[in-house]
Amino acid sequence: MGDLLVFVLSGLVSGALYALLATGLVLSYSASGLFNFAHGATAYLCALTFYELHSGLGWPAVPAALLVVCVLAPGLGWGLDRLMFRRLARVGETAQIVATIGLLVALPAAGLWVVELLADAGAPVRPAENQFGLPGVGPSPAKSWQLADGVGIDSDQLITWVVTALVAVALWVLMRHTRLGLRLRAAVDNRSLTELRGISADRLSSVAWMIASGLAGLAGVLATPLLGLSAHDFTLFLFVSATAAVIGRFASVPLAFAGGLGLGVLQNLVAGYASFAESVTGFRTAVPFLILFGGLLVLTRRARAAGVAAVDPPPVDHLAGASWSRRWGVWAAGAALLCAAFYTVTTPFWSGLLAQGLAVALVFMSFTVVTGLGAMVSLAQGTFVTGAALVAGLLMSRGWPFVAALAVGTCVAALLGALVALPALRLGGRSLALATLALAFLADQVLFQLRWLRNGDAGWPIPRPVFGPVDLSDDRALGVALVVLVALVAAGLTALRNSPSGRSMLAVRSAPAAAVASGVSVLRTKLLLFTLSAGLAGFGGVLYASYNTRITATDFTAMTGLVWLAVVVAAGVRRPQYAVVAGLVFAVAPRVLSDYVTESAHLPVILFGLAGLALANDPDGYCAAVPVRLARRRAAASSRGAAPDPSGAPPPNPRAS
Numbered sequence: 001m002g003d004l005l006v007f008v009l010s011g012l013v014s015g016a017l018y019a020l021l022a023t024g025l026v027l028s029y030s031a032s033g034l035f036n037f038a039h040g041a042t043a044y045l046c047a048l049t050f051y052e053l054h055s056g057l058g059w060p061a062v063p064a065a066l067l068v069v070c071v072l073a074p075g076l077g078w079g080l081d082r083l084m085f086r087r088l089a090r091v092g093e094t095a096q097i098v099a100t101i102g103l104l105v106a107l108p109a110a111g112l113w114v115v116e117l118l119a120d121a122g123a124p125v126r127p128a129e130n131q132f133g134l135p136g137v138g139p140s141p142a143k144s145w146q147l148a149d150g151v152g153i154d155s156d157q158l159i160t161w162v163v164t165a166l167v168a169v170a171l172w173v174l175m176r177h178t179r180l181g182l183r184l185r186a187a188v189d190n191r192s193l194t195e196l197r198g199i200s201a202d203r204l205s206s207v208a209w210m211i212a213s214g215l216a217g218l219a220g221v222l223a224t225p226l227l228g229l230s231a232h233d234f235t236l237f238l239f240v241s242a243t244a245a246v247i248g249r250f251a252s253v254p255l256a257f258a259g260g261l262g263l264g265v266l267q268n269l270v271a272g273y274a275s276f277a278e279s280v281t282g283f284r285t286a287v288p289f290l291i292l293f294g295g296l297l298v299l300t301r302r303a304r305a306a307g308v309a310a311v312d313p314p315p316v317d318h319l320a321g322a323s324w325s326r327r328w329g330v331w332a333a334g335a336a337l338l339c340a341a342f343y344t345v346t347t348p349f350w351s352g353l354l355a356q357g358l359a360v361a362l363v364f365m366s367f368t369v370v371t372g373l374g375a376m377v378s379l380a381q382g383t384f385v386t387g388a389a390l391v392a393g394l395l396m397s398r399g400w401p402f403v404a405a406l407a408v409g410t411c412v413a414a415l416l417g418a419l420v421a422l423p424a425l426r427l428g429g430r431s432l433a434l435a436t437l438a439l440a441f442l443a444d445q446v447l448f449q450l451r452w453l454r455n456g457d458a459g460w461p462i463p464r465p466v467f468g469p470v471d472l473s474d475d476r477a478l479g480v481a482l483v484v485l486v487a488l489v490a491a492g493l494t495a496l497r498n499s500p501s502g503r504s505m506l507a508v509r510s511a512p513a514a515a516v517a518s519g520v521s522v523l524r525t526k527l528l529l530f531t532l533s534a535g536l537a538g539f540g541g542v543l544y545a546s547y548n549t550r551i552t553a554t555d556f557t558a559m560t561g562l563v564w565l566a567v568v569v570a571a572g573v574r575r576p577q578y579a580v581v582a583g584l585v586f587a588v589a590p591r592v593l594s595d596y597v598t599e600s601a602h603l604p605v606i607l608f609g610l611a612g613l614a615l616a617n618d619p620d621g622y623c624a625a626v627p628v629r630l631a632r633r634r635a636a637a638s639s640r641g642a643a644p645d646p647s648g649a650p651p652p653n654p655r656a657s
Helices: 002-032 039-056 061-088 093-120 155-177 179-189 191-196 201-227 231-247 253-273 275-279 283-299 324-342 348-373 381-397 402-424 429-445 475-498 500-510 512-517 522-548 558-571 576-596 602-616 622-641
Strands: 144-148 151-154
Touching (some): 002 039, 002 155, 002 253, 039 061, 039 093, 039 201, 061 201, 093 231, 093 429, 093 558, 155 201, 155 253, 179 201, 253 283, 348 475, 348 522, 348 576, 381 402, 381 429, 381 522, 381 558, 429 558, 475 500, 500 522, 512 522, 558 602, 576 602, 576 622
Antiparallel strands (some): 144 151
C-alpha cells in the first residue's frame, strides 16, 4: 500500500506539469489551429531564465518566478503570434509543423547563446546546459514531511500541487464566468461568426497564445527541480503532455487538464508494477511514448489522412516544357564543377566536409519522398538511418562485404518503415507526425538498447569500401562517388514523380476520395511512400556512417531527425535537388560561421531552426522561392515593355530611320 501511495503522489507531480502544458497546447490550438511543437522549448527557456535570475543574479525566487511567468512568457507568446503564428495559420499543415519544430530547435539554443554572451561580458551567470539538482521556487534544500511509513512529500511537490490547483480554478473562472472566456470559447467554436459580431479573432488569438505561453513558463519554473535544465527532457515532457491534449481532443481544457493528471499517475503505476519491464532495457523510460502512440490511435478522429495538398497546392513549375539543358543545365554544371573541385582547389578538410554534405543529402532526399510526394510528416527518419547503419555495421563485423551489408541495411530500414507506417497511416497531419515521433523515441529507448545490436557505447566500425583501383578512404574519391550517387537518386525520384505511379501518389496527396474513385489504393500508395522513404534514408545512413567510419546507437537520435526536417523543408522538400542544397548547407554552414562569425555551437542551431520560420512567408522553401521570384521579375519586365504609349502614338519603326 505504501508503494502504491508513493507512485500516486509522485505521479501527480509529473501529472500536474503535464496538465499545465496540455492546457496550453489546447488553448493555442483552439485559437489558431496550430499545434505548437515548441511549447516545451518555451517552458525550457523560461526555466533557464528563472535559474539565471535566481541562482546567477541572486534574485529572490518568488519575484524571479513572477517576472518569468507573468511578463516574459506572455510577452514571448504575444510576439510569436504577431510575427509568426498568424501567418502560419494561413499556410498548409506541413509548413505549420515544420515551422514550429524549427522554433523548438531555435529557442533553447538562443537562450544558451545569450547566457554565453553574458558570461563573456562578465555577467554573474551560471553554467546552464544540462544542469540538474537545481533549486525551485520553494526552500533550498527542499523541506520534507512524512505522511506515513515510507511515504513522504517535499516542499517542491507541495508547491507544484497547490499552484496547479489554483491555476485550474483560475482557468475555470476565466473560461466560464468572464466576458473574455466567453469570447475565447466563441472563437474556438466558430472563428468567422465571432468576427461577424465585431470581435477581433486575431486579438483573441494573441490572448490565447499569451495564456498558453504563461502556462508553459509556469510549468518550466515548477519543473526546474525535477528536470533540471535539459532541453531534451523538456521536449520529451511536451510530447508526453500531448497525449493529454489528445484526450481533450485539442478542444476541451478540463479534459486535457484531467488527462494530464491521470497520465502522470498511470505512467508511474505502469513503470512501477510492470514486472516484465525488468528484462526489457529502457522500457520504463519508454512508457510515456507507448501511451502517446496508443492514445493517438484510439482517441484521434480520422480526418483527411492523405495529406494537406488541398490547402497547400504545389508551386507553379515555371520550367514546365522547357528543354533539358534549361531545366537541368545549372545542376549538371554544378555537379561537374564540384567533381573537378575535389581534385583541384579544395583542401582535404573541405573535401571531407563537402563529402559529408553529399552523404547527408541522400538522407534528406528521403523527405522528398514522404513529405514532398506524400505530404506526410515523418519524424522517424533518424530511426531508419540508425537502424540501417547498425545492421550494416553488425554484418560487416561478421565479414560481410560492404555492398551486401549496405543492401541488407537498406532493406531493414525499408521494413522498419513499413512496420512504422502500418499502424500510423490511419492518422494524418500533426497526429501522424506525433505518432512517428513516439515510435522514434521508442526505438531510441528500447530497440537500439539491445546489446547484440548496439555493441555497447563503442558501436560498430564501418570502413569505407575499396572497388578495384578506387579507394573511397580518400575523401576526394568518396566525394566524386557521392556526387554520382546523388545525381542518380535525384534522377530516379524525378522520373518517379513524372511516372504513372508518381501521378497516383500526387492524386492521393491532394484528393484521396477522387483517387479511390479512379481505382488508386490510398493505403497501398501511402505504404509504398513510407517504405521507399525509409529505405532511402537507410541507404544514405549507411553511407553517412561510412563517411564517419563508425556508427553508435546515439549518433542519430529522434531529436536529430527534427533538426534534419527543419533544414530540408526550409530549403524545399518538393524537389530532390533542393534536398542536395540543404545537405551541403547543413555540412558547410556551421564551419563557415565558426571561422568568420563565432565559435559558439549554438548559432548554427539557431539559424537552422529559424530557417523553418521562413516557411511563414515561403511555404515551399527558399530554393523554390528563387525561380518564382525570377519568373515574376521576367513577367513584370515583359509587361512594362509591352505597355502602350499613354499619348496614343504608335511605336517608332526602326527601319524608317
